Amino acid sequence: MSEPEIRLQPWETLFEEFNAQQYGMSFDTAAKATGKSPQAVSKLARRLKKASRAHVARIDYGSPGPWRKSATFDDPGEAPHGPLWIYPTREIGWGYLEFDPGEWHPKASTAAHLTAVTELRLALTGMNTDPRIWTSERLLRRRLKSETGRVEVHIHDGWVRDFADVDKVWAVEVELSRKFGEGRLTRALSVALDAAERCELAGVLYFARGAGLRRAVENAATRLAHQRGLDQLSNLEIHDLDITLARKGVR
Structure with a gap:
């Protein structure tokens, strides 16, 4: 069963294009880029992931915490390490970049x-x-x-x-x-x-x-x-x- 289509606001479309050019970014960087609150960024990430437009992953590269556990993106019982990242799927990246970027994960x-x-x-x-x-x-x-x-x-x-x-x-x-x-x-x-x-x-x-x-x-x-x-x-x-x-x- 395919995921439902979503209607993106102009700022969300701009974010997707920018994010595709930059490979992906952490939720914190996404908040800086869009000028939105962490809650708004998390909500956008949920929508894009549900619509199969983006991946969300936690990347531990030694950056300082502590990290707040996400009920949406973290597995139950798992302690979070590192920030959450959002990055476009191959198909969405292809649409914005106008070439096949291949599979990419941070x-x-x-x-x-x-x-x-x-x-x-x-x-x-x-x-x-x-x-x-x-x-x-x-x-x-x-x-x-x-x-x-x-x-x-x-x-x-x-x-x-x-x-x-x-x-x-x-x-x-x-x-x-x-x-x-x-x-x-x-x-x-x-x-x-x-x-x-x-x-x-x-x-x-x-x-x-x-x-x-x-x-x-x-x-x-x-x-x-x-x-x-x-x-x-x-x-x-x-x-x-x-x-x-x-x-x-x-x-």
Whole structure:
């Protein structure tokens, strides 16, 4: 027996499209995105899941609790660990993305990074789903496939159009933790910059979490500039992620 169809309000349709572009998001991030209460987000999630438009899962990636048990989404007798996530079914994602995204489910190893990227997107461009304003990583993976069906260039966390110069598009990279090891951070910067140049972008906007990591990125940028015979990298801007989120009211 098929599930009943539901009529979505404009804000719900916008949320579904945004969510499909970003893979999925936690209930908390969904509340920030929509400006709705946690109760309204939970109600929407119930409706979308019942109509087979979305999956709901609890993802434990070490984020701080305590977590409130959900009578709707948690199994009886099971203690909740980690936030609840909502993400579109394959068919609904296909409808919004206009290509088959395949089966996708959130993983604990990448959930924190996906959350940070989504929060940054909200801070910079809000809920705008125009891919000319913000091109999500999910859309980039489709766009940058070669004729062989493989992606042969580094995929950035997103592309964003320059607010001051609409002819410029910047790659966006989000870094949450230090890449330890000989030259790993420098190589990561190099790969991101080379991919931006190959795609004819203005450069890379690098957002690092915390003052310590930002300094490490700045030091890596200085080393990379010297390796390339430059005083500084003119196509790289380094920003503090949490300061940016706080300034824009996202965190």
